Amino acid sequence: MTILDRYILKRYLATFGMMLLLFIPIGIMLNLAEQIGKMIDNEAPLNEILIYYLNFTIYIGHLLFPIFLFLSIIFFTSKLASNTEIVAILSSGVSYRRFLRPYWIGASIIAIMMFIMGMFIVPNASMEFNEFKFKYLKKGKQDRVTSNIFNQLNENDFIYVSSFDPARKIGYNFTFEHFNEQEELDYKIAAANIRWVPKDSVYRLTNYSKRDLRGTREVMETKRRLDTLFTFKIEDLTPVSYIAETKNLFELNSFIDTQRQKGASNINAYILVKYKRWALPVAAFILTIIGVAVSSVKRRGGMGVNLAFGIGVAFIYIFFDKVFGTLAEQSGFSPLLAVIIPNLAFGILGIYLLRNAKR
Numbered sequence: 001m002t003i004l005d006r007y008i009l010k011r012y013l014a015t016f017g018m019m020l021l022l023f024i025p026i027g028i029m030l031n032l033a034e035q036i037g038k039m040i041d042n043e044a045p046l047n048e049i050l051i052y053y054l055n056f057t058i059y060i061g062h063l064l065f066p067i068f069l070f071l072s073i074i075f076f077t078s079k080l081a082s083n084t085e086i087v088a089i090l091s092s093g094v095s096y097r098r099f100l101r102p103y104w105i106g107a108s109i110i111a112i113m114m115f116i117m118g119m120f121i122v123p124n125a126s127m128e129f130n131e132f133k134f135k136y137l138k139k140g141k142q143d144r145v146t147s148n149i150f151n152q153l154n155e156n157d158f159i160y161v162s163s164f165d166p167a168r169k170i171g172y173n174f175t176f177e178h179f180n181e182q183e184e185l186d187y188k189i190a191a192a193n194i195r196w197v198p199k200d201s202v203y204r205l206t207n208y209s210k211r212d213l214r215g216t217r218e219v220m221e222t223k224r225r226l227d228t229l230f231t232f233k234i235e236d237l238t239p240v241s242y243i244a245e246t247k248n249l250f251e252l253n254s255f256i257d258t259q260r261q262k263g264a265s266n267i268n269a270y271i272l273v274k275y276k277r278w279a280l281p282v283a284a285f286i287l288t289i290i291g292v293a294v295s296s297v298k299r300r301g302g303m304g305v306n307l308a309f310g311i312g313v314a315f316i317y318i319f320f321d322k323v324f325g326t327l328a329e330q331s332g333f334s335p336l337l338a339v340i341i342p343n344l345a346f347g348i349l350g351i352y353l354l355r356n357a358k359r
Contacts, residue, residue, distance in 0.1 A: 004089065005102040011080075012106035015072040023068065024061050028053055035137050044136040052132040058125040062117050066283045067314050069110055073103070073291030074310040078303040086296050096358045100292060107288040111281035118277045119249040127246035149238050152262045153231065156180070161194070161237060169196045169234050174205070176230070187212045191226075196234040202227040203234075244273040252277075272328045272335040279339045286343055287317075289350035293357040317346055 001009070032053075039049060061068075080086050089099055147163045149171070156179050161171035176189040191205035208226040212219040247255055256270050290313060295306045320342040328338035 001102075001105075004094070005105070008080075008102035009106050011076045012073065012103065013109070015076040016069055016106075016110065019068040019072045019075075020061060023064075024057055027060055028056065031056065038137050038139075042136040042139050044132075048132060048136075051128060055125040055129040055132075058117070058122060059129045062114065062122045065110070065114050066280065066287050067318075069107075069284055070287040070291050070314055071307070071310055073288060074295040074306050075303070077292055077295035078306045081296055081298045082302055084298070087298070103288050103292055104285075107284045111284040114284060115277075115281045118280055123246050123248050123251075126242065130240070130242045130245070151232070151237060154261060156186075157231075159232065159237070164238050166238070170194070171234070171237055185213060194234075197227070200227065203230055244270040249277075266329070268333075268335050269329045272325060272338060275335055275339040276325075279343055282343055286347045286350055289354055290346065293350060293353035296357050313346075317342065320345065 044052075077086075086099070090096065149164055150158070150160050152158050158177045158179075160173075160175045162173035164171045171194045172192070174189075174191045174194040178186045178188075180186045188211045189205075190209050190211075192207035193205075195204045195206075197204050205226045205228065206224075208221075208223045210221040212221065244252060244255065252270070252274055256267070256274060259267050259270060291310065294309055294313075295303075299305050324333070324338035324341055327333040328335040
């Protein structure tokens with residue numbers, strides 16, 4: 001690396017760090033001002049509040065990494081342009097492509113950091129962050145679907161409960177259906193409720209009945225109460241809405257495969273989380289291209305014009321990301337396309353702006 005590379009890379013990383021140190025504490029203060037009343041009313045312990053804000057810093061910081069990166073590039077590159085440093089660099093015989101090298105190095109460093117955090121560090125922070133939120137800040141609100149729950153356990157077994165109480169771990173109007181290899185109903189179990197008994201590690205069925213089909217014969221079995229075992233976990237009946245965010249790279253892949261086998265209706269939401277984790281580091285390079293292209297040209301309005309344009313582009317990017325993400329979660333739209341389209345559109349925009357900047 002030359003002196004020029006070290007100079008730009010140092011400014012790149014230092015400005016990015018400054019953005020984090022500047023905006024994350026502001027975010028914490030705003031969140032605290034908004035939620036302090038709920039924390040006091042729900043008697044949240046101080047140590048849990050401190051842990052919550054540590055996780056808040058990791059969770060929100062990682063989510064806004066691309067925006068902080070984008071604004072920091074515009075900020076320090078605009079200063080270089082306003083001081084005519086970029087003109088001097090290019091006039092000395094350095095090509096525009098060579099000028100971009102330290103930006104690529106900086107984007108690579110941050111992209112690797114985003115990837116490691118997104119795949120292995122943020123999931124744990126997300127779990128504790130969301131658990132605190134639903135325990136103290138959204139007390140009484142559901143963090144999962146609790147009615148009309150249908151799950152396919154494997155190719156032959158299906159379960160259903162009309163409602164589920166996560167706190168008491170009880171499912172009501174439970175049915176379990178087993179089909180044979182010819183896809184014919186083999187037997188069906190029904191119960192008024194199903195409850196997990198941790199002490200005995202069994203499921204307790206109340207008002208149990210089993211309809212067993214044996215060829216042309218039908219055998220009925222009924223009991224007031226039955227303790228038995230099943231292959232599923234009671235929590236699997238209805239995973240929390242943020243479950244995908246709490247799993248690392250390997251756990252998430254396994255979880256998606258399991259949910260796909262079960263025929264989960266919200267599988268797209270889990271796949272979308274997976275693809276977004278891969279797309280976030282790519283966004284670092286796309287926003288770097290746009291940021292350099294916008295701010296490397298000296299304008300009459302100076303840094304203010306560049307920052308205004310940058311903030312506008314950032315909001316449009318977030319808007320596109322949210323729109324396509326919602327389409328993927330609530331319709332049959334492909335999660336892969338929902339992630340690719342915003343990045344592809346802004347990637348093309350970045351290449352166009354970069355060509356104009358070269359001129």
